[in-house]
Amino acid sequence: MLDNLYTVFGLSRFIIICASADEVREIMLHAYDHGMTTGEYAFFNIELYRDPKYGDFPWKRNDGRDAEAKKAYEALMTVTLLTPTSDEYVEFSEEVKRRAKRDYNFTYEDDVVNNFVGAFHDAVILYALALNETLAAGEDPRNGMKITRRMWNRTFEGITGNVTIDGNGDRDADYSLLDMTDPERGTFEVVLNYYGDRKAVEKVADIHWPGGATGPPPDVPACGFQNEFCPPKEELSLIAIIGIVLACLVIIVIVIALLIYRKYKLEAELAKMTWKVAWEDISFSKTDRSRVMSTAAVNAAFSKSHGSRKSSTRCSSFGTCDFDRQIFTRVAQYKGNVIAIKKVNKKKVELTRDVLLELKYMRDLEHNHIVRFVGACVDPPHIAMLTEYCPKGSLQDILQNDAIKMDWVFRYSLMHDIIKGLHFLYHSSAIKVHGNLKSSNCVVDSRFVVKLTDFGLHKFKEDSKEIENSHAYYQKLLWRSPEMLRDPNRKASSDADVYSFGIILQEIIQRTGPYESSSSTMTPQEIVERVKNVESPPFRPVVDKDSCPLELHQLMEKCLAELPSDRPDVSEVRSYVRKLNRNSDSENILDNLLQRMEQYANNLESLVEERTEAFLEEKRKSEELLYSILPNSVAKQLCRGESVEPECYEMVTIYFSDIVGFTSLSAGSNPMQVVDLLNDLYTCFDTIINNFDVYKVETIGDAYMVVSGLPVRNGSRHAREVARMSLALLQAVDNFKIRHRPNEKLKLRIGIHSGPCVSGVVGLKMPRYCLFGDTVNTASRLESNGEPLRIHVSTSTKMILDTFHTFILQLRGEIEMKGKGKQTTYWLLGERPPTREDSRSTICSIPR
Known part of the structure; x- marks a missing residue:
């Protein structure tokens, strides 16, 4: 304390003391011992209320130095609260x-x-x-x-x-100034009163200045504090004076030249615009686009398509998945390097000097924990920022991916990386602050090193359009400090970055999104409003003290303090995290890196095993789906990678049916009711046809097409299988109930024809197994020329059915069919049980 006192004596003539009565006396005695109480210095003691222990004689202690203390106190005046006298x-x-x-x-x-x-x-x-x-x-x-x-x-x-x-x-408040007006008695009396409500000073008595002075000492001594104003006693020679002047002129010229050179160099660098990138020089490929989705995004997409399984990548708070955000990250190549592209929603960019300086400062940044700024495109409509690509996604992806195991050493390393990046911005760059710190802006490179991105370029991004009052807008504000929320125009500071770092600490501790414990009952907007309001205690994320080391919990609480002045600065946070992360100090950087890579390898092994299992399950489901779309023999050929050649069949039987009056029925129903009707009907049909040797080709609206005799040939049984199936479907329709019209009956119209056809797979994407030939058209004509609730059969089909001696057919006669002329057709009425003789003849009639 005394060393500081001597330093003050060499810099000022007015010393203000705020200390206890004993310490004030000690200071004044030291000043007395060094001859500083004779009038050259004025001392002011802040004593808002009088200590009753010493009464009117604050200098008196009965320790043998009371006389010296009384003399020293002549140079001391006391500021205290005005005591009312009413x-x-x-x-x-x-x-x-x-x-x-x-x-x-x-x-x-x-x-x-x-x-x-x-x-x-x-x-x-x-x-x-x-x-x-x-x-x-x-x-x-x-x-x-x-x-x-x-x-x-x-x-x-x-x-x-x-x-x-x-x-x-x-x-x-009102104050009084006390002075020792009577050095003989040594008591302090009021000499001035100050009234705060009127901002007025009232003189009560004259001030006694020590050493017989008539007024206060001057602000600066006549010769200056370091005797710099008093000329030396010995006069310099003319040559010395000229030399000094010339030396000063040379120094001034050199300084001016350096300033001009630096300014010229800066202007030349600004004019070069080394950061500028032409959109045509950026190459996009399928390989690059495939890198858009990070590992965590793939996990989220996989979980979305397999809702019955436990998701290995959780969605962040309030339902916004990292998968959705990653999809919109564009990746490309520039000069042989993979880069990330972030579009800026502006029509044009004015390249003012401020914007050019921002771009230059960003281009000059180089640090292990800062994403390298590659450049920017400013040619409309392609206005974008180009940065280094980090393939592991963001810190938010890593934290919310349950497949990645994290011990506290790993988590401390992540924290240390972030704070080192902030420390560099604040102390070693022209950017100074981040201003937009959140876990999604902390990206992870291939070595699992965290780097900061999306900072700076405020003028460049100024006036970019953003939809306010949206869900995503308020979710971005969850990392924003209270003072920034209350005043959006407030300039970003390191205190606000420390608060954002506190929110990231909560995410790292809990491995969840911000305010995860409140997200089930509150929307992001409600959380932001509560943080913005002045509550006691302030609204903050809830973190159980038992879920993390006590020192880390205390650091998080300090970072999330309400007042910026109560938060630690970036250097303090860095020192605190360094103590927690002792294994990540610079002398152990190799061990730390190897430890990270070992843990990453272990995570990768479990991840590969899980992905292999998921792949096999997905493969099984895909094959089952393929077998339900295509015939088994055809599906197996496609799975083996073989091409499916068209195949000709000499004789098959094709079935066509539709619903009479379906158009009017649809007109009187809403779309959902129509879908439910067709789904119920065809589910019923699909269940029935499983009992017969047939293959369902397709359904188009109310049309239903089935074939027998392909892709596996079955002799002449194809006609019998289709005939029996038709009778079963007709019976099922009679008992079928329409959900929204239970009293109305469906009227099914059926047509059957036998003949040759060709089958083949058409298309690569969503391939279809199709039939071609006149037999298909004839079967369709038989259906359209039939009658409701009846089975219309061609002559060729009737001839085959007659060989079985069990089917009851009725001649309809000749009818005119479009494109076919007059054709003789029949009605299939039913099937009778076969006799023993019919069975023998039927067996004998089957071609060998």
Whole structure:
């Protein structure tokens, strides 16, 4: 303390002391010993209320140095609160003494009552006035903010006199200046009074200046604090003076030349625009686009398509998945390097000097924990920023991927990387602050090193369009500090970055999104509003102290402090994290890297095993789906990678059916009812045809097409299988109930024809197994020329069915069919049980 005192003596003539009475006496004695109390220095002691222990003689201790202390105190003046002298205050003081003795058995050692007692009394009056006004206005008396604001900008008469509260809620207090006006007695008397409500000073008595001085000492001594204003006693020679002048001129010329050179060099670099990238020089390929989705995004996509399985990548808070965000990250190649492209939603960019400086500063940044800025495109409509590509995604992806196991060493390494990047921005760059720090802006490279991105370029991105008041907009504000939320135009600072780092600490500890414990009951907008409001205690993420080391929990709470001044600065946070992460110090960087890679390899092994299992399950489901779309023999050929050649069949039987009056039925139903009707009907049909040797070709609207005799030939049984199937479907339709029209019956119309056809697979994407030939057209004509609830059969089919001797057919006669002329057709009425003779003849009639 004394060393600091001597330093102050060499820099100022006015010393203000704020210390205990004993320490003030010690300081004044040291000043006396060094001859500093003779009038060259003026000392001011801040003593808001008098210590009753020493009374009117604060210099007296009876230690043998009272005379010297009394002499030293002549250079000391005391600033204290003004003691009211009104009759009301005197009565108030006596009542305070009486109650102190009666209620607390406390006896005042001095006649003076502490000024703060009166201030407390006036504070109660102020609260009562504000509360009465609140009640009179019909407002909630429990709303502390409104009551507090009613206390501001008002004046009232209190026990201590006129009380004035300014616009900041501070009281304009009254003060007195005490001085030892009578050095013989050594007592301090009031010489000046200051009235805060009037901003006026009232003189009470003359100030006694030590050493016989008539006024205060000058601000600066005549020769200066270091004797710099007094010329040397020996005059310099003319040659020396000329030499000094020339040397000064040379130095000035050199400094000016350096400044001009630096300015010229800066302007030349700005004019070169080395950061500028032409959109045509960026190459996009399928390989690059495939890199858009990070590992975590793939996991999320896989989980989305397999809802029955546990997701290995969780969605972040409030339902926004990292998968959705990663999809819109564009990746390309520029000069042989993979880069990430972030589009800026602006029509054009004005290349002002400020913008050019920003781009230059970003281009010059080089640090292990900062994403390298490659350049920018400024030619409309392609306005974008190009940065280094980090293939592991963001820190948010890593934290919310359950497949990646993280011990505390790994987590401390992530924290250390982030804070080292912030420390570099704040202390070693022209950017100074990040301003947009969140876990999604902390990206991870291939070596699992965290790097900061999406900072700076505020002028470049200025006026870019962003949809405010949206879900995504408020979710981005979850990392924003309270003071930035209350004043969006406030300039970003390192204190705000430290707060954002505190939110990231919560994410790292819990491996969840920000405010995860509140997301089930509150929307992002509601959370932002609560953080913005002044609550006691402030609204913050809830983290169980048992879920992390105590030191880390304390660091997070400090970073999330309400007042910026209460938060640690970036250097303090860096030192704190370095202590937690002792294994990641610079001397152990190789061991730390190897440890990270080993843990990554272990995570990768478990991830590969899980992905292999998921792949096999997906393969099985895909094959089952393929077998349900294509015939088994055809599907197996496609799975083996073989091409499916068209095949000709000499004889098959084709079935066509549709619903009579389906158009009018659809017109009287809504789309959902039509879909439900067709789904119920064809589910019923699909169940029935499984009992026959047939293959369903397709359904188009209400049309249903089935074939027998392909792709596996079955002799002449194809006609019998289709005929029996048709009778079963007709019977099922008779019992079928329409959900939205239970009293209405469906009228099925069926056509059957036998003949040759060709089959083949058409298309590569969503391939279809199709039939071609006149037999298909004839079967369709038989259906369209048939009647409701009847089975229309061609002559060729009838001839085959006759060989089985069990089917009952009725001649319809000749009908005119489009494109076919007159054709003889039949109605299939049913099937009778076969006799023994029919069975023998049927067996004999089957071609060998």
